[in-house]
Amino acid sequence: MAKHRGRGIASVNYPIGMNLGGDPSQALVHATPTGKFVVTLSSIDLGQGMKSVTRQLAAETLGVPIEDVFVDTADSDTGPHCMGSFASRGTHRAGNAVIAAAKEAKEVLLEVAAEELEVDPKDLELDGRGNVQVKGAPSRAISVRDVAQRAHFKRGKSISGRGMFLVPPSDVDPETGEMNPVTTYAHACMVAEVEVDDETGEVTVLSLKAAYEIGRALNVKLVEQQLVGGAWMGISHALYETPEPYYPDRSHGPTDFNEYLMPGPGDMCPVEIELLERPALDGPYGAKGIGEMCATPPIPAIANAIFDAVGVRITEMPFTPEKILRALDAKAGR
Amino acid sequence: MTRAVRLELNGVEVAAVAEGGENLLTLLRERLGDTSPKAGCLQGTCGACTVLVDGEPVLACLMLAEAADGKRVTTVRGLADGPRLHPLQEAFMDGFAAQCGFCTPGMLVAAKALLDREPRPTREQVIEAIAGNVCRCTGYTPIVEAVLEAARRMAGRRG
Numbered sequence: 001m002a003k004h005r006g007r008g009i010a011s012v013n014y015p016i017g018m019n020l021g022g023d024p025s026q027a028l029v030h031a032t033p034t035g036k037f038v039v040t041l042s043s044i045d046l047g048q049g050m051k052s053v054t055r056q057l058a059a060e061t062l063g064v065p066i067e068d069v070f071v072d073t074a075d076s077d078t079g080p081h082c083m084g085s086f087a088s089r090g091t092h093r094a095g096n097a098v099i100a101a102a103k104e105a106k107e108v109l110l111e112v113a114a115e116e117l118e119v120d121p122k123d124l125e126l127d128g129r130g131n132v133q134v135k136g137a138p139s140r141a142i143s144v145r146d147v148a149q150r151a152h153f154k155r156g157k158s159i160s161g162r163g164m165f166l167v168p169p170s171d172v173d174p175e176t177g178e179m180n181p182v183t184t185y186a187h188a189c190m191v192a193e194v195e196v197d198d199e200t201g202e203v204t205v206l207s208l209k210a211a212y213e214i215g216r217a218l219n220v221k222l223v224e225q226q227l228v229g230g231a232w233m234g235i236s237h238a239l240y241e242t243p244e245p246y247y248p249d250r251s252h253g254p255t256d257f258n259e260y261l262m263p264g265p266g267d268m269c270p271v272e273i274e275l276l277e278r279p280a281l282d283g284p285y286g287a288k289g290i291g292e293m294c295a296t297p298p299i300p301a302i303a304n305a306i307f308d309a310v311g312v313r314i315t316e317m318p319f320t321p322e323k324i325l326r327a328l329d330a331k332a333g334r
Numbered sequence: 335m336t337r338a339v340r341l342e343l344n345g346v347e348v349a350a351v352a353e354g355g356e357n358l359l360t361l362l363r364e365r366l367g368d369t370s371p372k373a374g375c376l377q378g379t380c381g382a383c384t385v386l387v388d389g390e391p392v393l394a395c396l397m398l399a400e401a402a403d404g405k406r407v408t409t410v411r412g413l414a415d416g417p418r419l420h421p422l423q424e425a426f427m428d429g430f431a432a433q434c435g436f437c438t439p440g441m442l443v444a445a446k447a448l449l450d451r452e453p454r455p456t457r458e459q460v461i462e463a464i465a466g467n468v469c470r471c472t473g474y475t476p477i478v479e480a481v482l483e484a485a486r487r488m489a490g491r492r493g
Contacts, residue, residue: 047433047471225430225476232473257468258379265461265474 001199005206006309010300011189014293015182016280017089021169025089026080027097029058029105031159033152035130035145037062037105040072042079043094048291049222050090056218057095057284061102062109063126064144088289091218092184095284096165104161109144112151112159116142184280186288187213192301196309198328201321203306205235208298209272215280215288223290224273230294231271236262237295238302239318339403343368344412352399359383359394361402362409370410370439374468381467384440385409391447393466410439413446421491422446425484426477433471440467445481454485 017023027041039058045051051071059066076082082094106126113132114121117140125135126144133141151157170180190210196203208231217223240261244253254260279286299317307313312327335354340347343366350365359376362368362385374382376395383394386408413420422445425431432438441464448455448463455463460481461474469477 047435221430225433225472228475229433229471229473232475233470256377256379257375258377262468262470264465264468265478266458266465268474271473271475 003195003197004309005193005195006305006307008192008194008301008304008306008308009189010192010297010304012187012293012297012300014088014186014188014296016092016184016186016289017087017167017182018083019181020179021167023083023087023089023093024164024166025082025093025097026165027054027094027101027163028080029062029098029101029161029163031105031109031144031148031151033148035068035143035148037064037069037102038072039069039098039101040079041094041098042073042076042082042084043090044073044076044085045071046085048085048090048226049219050085050094052222053091053095053218054098057098058102060285061099062106063128065128065130068130068144086291088186088291088293090289090291091287092280092283092289093165095218095287096282097163099163099284100165101161101163104163105159106161108151108157108159108161109147112155112157113142113147115155116147116150183282184215184288186215186290186293187276188293188297190297190301192298192305194302194305194309196306196324198310201324201328203239203302203319203321203324205239205267205269205298205302207270207272208235208301210297211274211276212290212293213276213278214290215283216277216286217275218285218287220275223275226290227273227294228271230290231273231298232263232268233295234298235267235269235302237317238299239263239320242318242320337400337403339399341402341404342406344408356399357395358385358387358392358397358399358402358407361399362394362407368409368411371443372436372439374436374440379466379468380437381440381444381464382437384443384467386443386447389447389450391444408443408446410442413442420446420484421487422449422481422484425480425487429476429480429483431472431476431480437467437469437471441469441477445477445484448481449485449488454489455481457482 029039031037039054043050054071055069059069110121110124124132130144131141151159172179192208193206194203280288314323336351339352340349352361371385371394372382374380378393378396384391385394387405422442444464444467460478
């Protein structure tokens with residue numbers, strides 16, 4: 001009886017958003033009379049940072065300070081349509097809609113500024129600090145606040161924009177069956193190190209090391225936060241969580257969250273993550289999504305590490321001590 | 335049968351009438367209007383409702399409201415000093431130790447109980463202190479790091 005160490009590797013390709021076309025998200029951007037901008041969308045921030053990323057995307061596209069952008073995701077009944085926060089789609093789908101809306105609003109902003117400065121809108125740029133200026137002549141400038149005031153009270157214009165993202169439908173080739181179901185994939189590779197006790201069947205994850213290719217990390221801290229949390233959830237799926245009974249029948253299964261097992265803070269291993277950035281052609285500033293993929297690589301990596309450690313293949317999640325001991329017995333002909 | 339309960343909530347004397355069998359969580363959230371302790375599992379397994387009673391961490395869903403009569407109760411609302419956040423709250427923000435935020439009030443209160451008792455905790459002590467608090471988003475590591483960071487900052491301020 002002994003503890004055996006093993007190492008397993010897993011590679012993951014993960015599609016972003018729902019496939020085969022469609023999957024729409026819309027966004028609206030408008031300026032208030034004081035030159036602040038509001039992004040309205042129905043993509044919900046449930047802690048993954050949708051609001052922060054939306055704010056960044058709108059500020060970057062408009063060319064205004066991030067402090068001057070507010071995000072309203074208050075109500076999916078009354079807001080612009082969005083399919084929702086799922087399928088790793090928020091940043092990619094809603095992000096593209098936010099950029100489109102911000103571009104249209106920026107056009108109006110520059111039109112009004114051009115009228116005030118008596119120049120061509122094409123000769124204007126934002127300085128990123130709250131001013132519109134003539135390219136090459138920054139002394140000829142007007143603040144975004146003043147532009148908004150003139151638009152509202154003098155020119156009778158709404159500095160606003162509409163944004164829409166829709167994936168083109170992919171038709172199936174009747175001859176070959178070929179199609180293009182997905183526009184963007186994210187990729188990951190993970191190495192898991194485990195220790196398996198062949199007396200108790202218990203698996204301890206010693207470390208997870210991974211590289212994630214996610215297009216572009218729009219907010220590195222938010223990306224890392226999701227990947228570390230997802231690594232924990234992957235361990236949880238691999239080794240703990242199930243609504244099914246362990247042994248011998250359903251009446252022994254969990255009936256509430258007291259019995260639904262998940263790893264605690266003491267079960268968490270060190271997680272090392274490297275980000276690779278290869279901008280996606282149709283991503284917002286090249287970004288893909290990491291929402292669901294963050295929890296998937298640990299599962300096959302841990303399964304492979306268990307095989308490396310004790311030579312048994314567990315093909316059903318979670319990889320419980322009971323399943324490992326039964327597999328070890330079968331391998332030994334017991 | 336109802337019963338009047340008087341307690342000190344985050345430094346303020348308050349009183350409310352509790353139903354017989356009512357738990358402290360209901361008293362805090364519904365009678366006293368402090369919704370910062372969260373109602374999660376309601377069976378003492380998730381830690382989201384953790385509050386301090388006379389300085390000790392307690393699961394408010396398992397404590398009878400009337401048992402808090404005459405006690406000092408601290409919720410996460412009592413951690414900040416006016417507009418100044420507690421070092422734990424600052425460290426949680428700086429360290430991205432919250433995502434959905436539902437476990438955060440209980441985590442902060444459990445961590446405060448630890449730092450009050452043990453100002454320079456080891457990693458193992460931090461893990462033990464929050465072992466009764468379930469988090470579904472962060473993977474715990476950022477929370478453990480944030481508590482250790484808060485302890486370092488508080489030690490620095492004391493000189």
